[in-house]
Amino acid sequence: MSEASEFRADTRAWLEENCPAGARGPGQVPWGSRKVQLEADAALWLERMAERGWTVPTWPKMYGGAELDRQLYPILIEELKRIRARTPLTGRGVNYIGPTILELGTDEQKARWLPPIARGDGGWAMGYSEPGAGSDLASLSTRAELDGDNYVINGRKTWTSDAMDCDYIFVLVRTDFDKPKHEGISLILVDMDQPGVQVHPIRLISGASPFNETLFEDAVAPATDIIGGVNNGWTVGKRLLQFERSTHAGINTSGSQGGRTAESRLPEQVKPYVEIQQTAAGQNIIADPDLRERLTRHEMDYTAQRLTQARVIEETQARAPGFASSAVKLSNALITQAADELLIEAMGTRGVGWQGDAFQDREIEATREWLRQKSLTIAGGTKEVQMNIIAKRVLGLPD
Numbered sequence: 001m002s003e004a005s006e007f008r009a010d011t012r013a014w015l016e017e018n019c020p021a022g023a024r025g026p027g028q029v030p031w032g033s034r035k036v037q038l039e040a041d042a043a044l045w046l047e048r049m050a051e052r053g054w055t056v057p058t059w060p061k062m063y064g065g066a067e068l069d070r071q072l073y074p075i076l077i078e079e080l081k082r083i084r085a086r087t088p089l090t091g092r093g094v095n096y097i098g099p100t101i102l103e104l105g106t107d108e109q110k111a112r113w114l115p116p117i118a119r120g121d122g123g124w125a126m127g128y129s130e131p132g133a134g135s136d137l138a139s140l141s142t143r144a145e146l147d148g149d150n151y152v153i154n155g156r157k158t159w160t161s162d163a164m165d166c167d168y169i170f171v172l173v174r175t176d177f178d179k180p181k182h183e184g185i186s187l188i189l190v191d192m193d194q195p196g197v198q199v200h201p202i203r204l205i206s207g208a209s210p211f212n213e214t215l216f217e218d219a220v221a222p223a224t225d226i227i228g229g230v231n232n233g234w235t236v237g238k239r240l241l242q243f244e245r246s247t248h249a250g251i252n253t254s255g256s257q258g259g260r261t262a263e264s265r266l267p268e269q270v271k272p273y274v275e276i277q278q279t280a281a282g283q284n285i286i287a288d289p290d291l292r293e294r295l296t297r298h299e300m301d302y303t304a305q306r307l308t309q310a311r312v313i314e315e316t317q318a319r320a321p322g323f324a325s326s327a328v329k330l331s332n333a334l335i336t337q338a339a340d341e342l343l344i345e346a347m348g349t350r351g352v353g354w355q356g357d358a359f360q361d362r363e364i365e366a367t368r369e370w371l372r373q374k375s376l377t378i379a380g381g382t383k384e385v386q387m388n389i390i391a392k393r394v395l396g397l398p399d
Contacts, residue, residue: 031091033123064118127171185233
């Protein structure tokens, strides 16, 4: 029996025995926050997978991983999908800052931060954008000033997703105001459980409030928690963004299980709200030819995007995520938004329900999802930023 076949057999047997029924199918996925109560099966699944190193399968064993090579990692993903097992751990810890520390951190930083991240011990927020520094991130003004062995941080960040439930935050700060703006930035890790860090939710049109404004007023962080060196934060921060965009695109193989996709459910979601007719061949089809054509085109685009995603996953198994992640991230966002628009249009007046007994739960959720996913072309880098990256770094077009 080959190594791959033996690994598949052992993995299949272990998963069947150890994956709780309550961790299969849709449901809660831990992301490390100590402030979010875990369901019993989700907590058990996380504990068992962390013990085996499968929350971050490709990481070194000394940092909580399993050191799976590029041949065995896809087998683990296939076996998880086969039993509909949920990812045991996700979030900015295993997907963003963890891979960045693994690649650019010191040995001491890796030993200190990576094992807890692999266990899901602490949820992470991302402190990049500021009220006056969004797409022009290098104009950030949050400052960190050295005071003995610590940095004292003052400023504010906005759109810090899930910050109200996070334990730590990685922050881009200005550590040198005399250098050119791209050269005086550092990336530092900050414990949010201190008086100097305050979080204020930002309400969205969807009614949800995952975004926040985070204020730093004399917050303190050890100087040893600057990642990649002082004043090298622009390079480190851009590398982290590649891991972020790869995660949004479903192709990050450097963190938790990436690349897991589902079949399009749009045709089945639309059918209850449209007229169905029977063809001469006895087939049931959507009567509106325009909607039928648009659905067909969407399914073709969806399939093409998933094939591109699969190709990029294969490429990233040979190296770390690159600029192609922007293309997959953007296309995934646009296709998802297009599906939302099609569904809401097909639902007619049933697609504008916000609350009340006149609407089914699935109809209310569809409306809120349609609004919520407007943020897909902003979160993780705006559509315009991604298009610039694709033009310059993927297609090689001149500035």
